[in-house]
Amino acid sequence: MQIVPTSLVRITRYYMIAAVFYLLITLATGIIRALTPLPSPLVHWAPSVLAWVSFPIMGAYYQFFPTLQGRDLRWERLTLPQFVLANVGVLGLIGAALLGNQPALVAGSTIFTAAALLFAAIIVFANLDTTKVTLTLRFYLASLAYFVIAVILFFLKSLGISPIWASTAFLLHLFATGWAILAIMGAEYAMVPMLQLKELRYPRLADAQFYLANLGIGGLAIAMAIGNGPLIAAAGSLTLIAILVFVYNIIASLTYGPSRMAHLDISVKYFLVGIVYLLVTALVGILVAAFRWWSVVPIHLHLGLIGVVTLTIVGGTYHIVPFVVWWEVYAPKLGYEDVPMVKQLYNERSANWQLYGFNAGLILMIGGFALSANYLLAAGGTILVLAALAYAREMINVVGHRKNLAKPATQKAAEKAVGGKV
Amino acid sequence: MATVTEQQVIEKLREVMDPHTGSNVWDMGMVKDLVLEENRLSLRFTLTSNFCPIGMQLGLALKRKLRELPIEKIDIKIENYLRAEELEKVLEDI
Numbered sequence: 001m002q003i004v005p006t007s008l009v010r011i012t013r014y015y016m017i018a019a020v021f022y023l024l025i026t027l028a029t030g031i032i033r034a035l036t037p038l039p040s041p042l043v044h045w046a047p048s049v050l051a052w053v054s055f056p057i058m059g060a061y062y063q064f065f066p067t068l069q070g071r072d073l074r075w076e077r078l079t080l081p082q083f084v085l086a087n088v089g090v091l092g093l094i095g096a097a098l099l100g101n102q103p104a105l106v107a108g109s110t111i112f113t114a115a116a117l118l119f120a121a122i123i124v125f126a127n128l129d130t131t132k133v134t135l136t137l138r139f140y141l142a143s144l145a146y147f148v149i150a151v152i153l154f155f156l157k158s159l160g161i162s163p164i165w166a167s168t169a170f171l172l173h174l175f176a177t178g179w180a181i182l183a184i185m186g187a188e189y190a191m192v193p194m195l196q197l198k199e200l201r202y203p204r205l206a207d208a209q210f211y212l213a214n215l216g217i218g219g220l221a222i223a224m225a226i227g228n229g230p231l232i233a234a235a236g237s238l239t240l241i242a243i244l245v246f247v248y249n250i251i252a253s254l255t256y257g258p259s260r261m262a263h264l265d266i267s268v269k270y271f272l273v274g275i276v277y278l279l280v281t282a283l284v285g286i287l288v289a290a291f292r293w294w295s296v297v298p299i300h301l302h303l304g305l306i307g308v309v310t311l312t313i314v315g316g317t318y319h320i321v322p323f324v325v326w327w328e329v330y331a332p333k334l335g336y337e338d339v340p341m342v343k344q345l346y347n348e349r350s351a352n353w354q355l356y357g358f359n360a361g362l363i364l365m366i367g368g369f370a371l372s373a374n375y376l377l378a379a380g381g382t383i384l385v386l387a388a389l390a391y392a393r394e395m396i397n398v399v400g401h402r403k404n405l406a407k408p409a410t411q412k413a414a415e416k417a418v419g420g421k422v
Numbered sequence: 423m424a425t426v427t428e429q430q431v432i433e434k435l436r437e438v439m440d441p442h443t444g445s446n447v448w449d450m451g452m453v454k455d456l457v458l459e460e461n462r463l464s465l466r467f468t469l470t471s472n473f474c475p476i477g478m479q480l481g482l483a484l485k486r487k488l489r490e491l492p493i494e495k496i497d498i499k500i501e502n503y504l505r506a507e508e509l510e511k512v513l514e515d516i
Contacts, residue, residue: 067475070504134473194471197443197450260450261443323475326441331476334441335483341444 008062008072009324011079015059016321017399018087019313020392022051025094027385034368034377041168042097042105048305049175050112051090054147056313057183058086058119060320061140064187065123068134075126078118085115109158116151120144135206139186142214146178165225169297173224176304177217177239181278184312185213185246188271193253195265195319201252205245213242232289240282247275266343266351270315273355277307277362298369306362306384314358314391322346322398329404345398350390357387426491428458434487441476447484463488464497472504481509485516 026048033044062079066072073079089112096104123144133141154171156162193200200206216239223231254268264272281303288296322345330339361384368376435448447453447467454466467484469477481500488496498513500506 063475068473070473190473195442197470260445323442327476330441331479334476334479335438335486339441341439342441343444 006328007076008066008079009328011083012059012063012320013324013328013399014080014083015055015062016317016324017395018083019052019055019059019317020388020395022047022055022090023310023388024385024392026052027381027388031378031381031385034374034381039100040097043094045172046090046093046097049172050093051086053175053180053305053309053313054116055086056317056320057143057147057180060183060187060316061119061123061144063320063324064136064140064190065128068137068190069129069132071129073122073126075122078122082115082118082122085111085118089113089115106158109155113151113155116147120148134190135200135203135210136186136190138210139182139189142210143179143182143186146174146182146217150174150179165227167224170221170224172301174221176309177220180309182213182217184274184278184308185209187316188246188250188275188312191316191319192250192268192271195268196254197260198253198257200249201256202249205249209242209245209249212245213239216240216242229289229292233286236282236286236289240279240286243278243282247279250275265319266348267315267319269352270311270318270355273359274308274311274315277303277311281308299366302362302365302369306358306365311355311358314354317395318346318351321395325398325401329401332406340401345401346394347397350394354387354391354394357383357390361385361387426458426461426463426493428456430491431456431458431463431488431493434491435484438480438484438487440470440480447480453484458493461493462495462497463493464499466499466501468501469503472502474503477503477505478509478512481513482516485513489516 026044029038029044029047032038033041038044062073089108089110092104092108092111094108096102096108124141150171153162153166153174157166157171189200189206192198216235219235220232220239223235250271281300284296284300284303287293288300319342322342326340326342326345333339361380361382364376364380364383366380368374368378368380432448435453436446438447439445440447440450440452443450450470452468452470454468456465457463467481469480474480477500481498485496485498498510500509500513503509
């Protein structure tokens with residue numbers, strides 16, 4: 001009897017590790033883009049938005065939904081084909097964008113759309129108990145709706161038949177705010193108190209904040225579709241208020257009552273820095289819309305995608321990846337023999353340094369955009385790559401613990417018979 | 423059968439580590455209302471989160487550790503856990 005089936009732990013790991021690979025591709029294409037024009041911006045943002053941002057969310061949902069619902073997914077067997085489809089779709093899109101091949105772009109977009117719709121179907125139609133939809137799951141389901149809409153519009157855009165209002169900026173906002181930010185809020189409402197051994201201070205306020213956030217983000221999407229600057233600024237302000245309420249609740253949860261943890265969990269550190277960037281990103285976005293500061297758009301975009309989304313994903317994976325590996329390798333041994341703690345599966349000092357690295361890289365990059373200095377962009381990008389490489393190495397080390405998996409009895413018997421490894 | 427003391431039970435509980443925090447379940451305050459009478463033990467095991475993903479494993483580890491003591495009967499009541507009833511049933515059988 002398992003609350004999270006091993007196959008779901010495995011698919012979560014696949015998604016998280018694949019995401020690290022796409023992070024490196026995103027950063028590499030970003031640096032190249034700073035130095036020389038790319039054939040299409042899609043070369044940079046397909047691995048970024050569709051993989052680095054989306055894959056960890058998909059991986060996390062595959063683990064969170066069964067855990068928070070206390071039941072298995074009925075269509076669990078489809079998760080692996082769904083993962084393969086998603087990868088083929090993203091790689092196809094990158095290849096097509098590099099070659100400027102329109103039919104290949106349509107094929108890649110079709111495959112990715114199929115993967116996204118299959119993912120949504122597995123989550124929603126395959127055993128969801130609507131009586132047990134918690135606050136976090138409500139955020140996740142809303143974010144999933146935004147994801148599906150964004151993917152369909154992206155698909156139509158690749159076919160050249162999307163509505164005129166579905167601009168790239170509009171799509172990016174659907175992915176970044178609707179899909180990613182709602183997922184982040186839902187995850188942090190559950191994870192921050194859990195990781196710091198606290199309770200969510202104001203659950204009813206969080207309930208109300210869910211509607212406020214959707215009002216803001218939905219309003220932002222409508223305002224962007226209309227293309228009205230003051231309306232975008234107004235909806236952005238509503239979103240900012242929702243973010244402030246969210247931040248207040250998280251800080252109140254962390255500071256209320258005695259602490260049973262000596263220090264901040266590494267994931268929570270990343271989350272808190274990400275929250276600071278979330279506030280700054282929203283504020284910059286409002287200023288862009290209100291004063292038509294279009295030159296500031298790249299700053300707004302990178303603050304959001306690196307400062308908010310990347311830091312939160314890295315922080316989240318520092319909990320999820322060690323946990324899923326620990327669960328697979330060591331949970332069955334708990335109580336029978338000494339097992340390492342989840343935190344012992346990675347080097348926390350290195351994770352702290354990576355946080356500094358990501359911040360330093362991002363700040364240099366923002367300076368590069370502000371001063372239109374490509375050398376600063378490349379320098380910032382290089383520091384980000386170094387931090388990402390250290391992060392990738394840490395994730396690979398964590399997964400390396402799988403060598404300690406207990407061998408099946410049949411394999412042990414075979415090895416005994418031949419007197420060596422089989 | 424040797425008589426087990428409350429202190430021995432607590433020492434066993436201190437060997438059950440929460441893999442998230444690195445602390446043991448006793449010092450984390452997850453075990454409450456520990457009663458040891460006539461070699462029969464009862465306690466309440468309260469998970470830190472209703473959705474604790476390793477609640478099952480922690481419950482099993484707790485029972486395995488306590489089973490190392492010569493105690494006639496061990497009753498564990500699970501609290502603050504989505505699958506409390508299911509876990510209690512499993513723990514009864516080991």
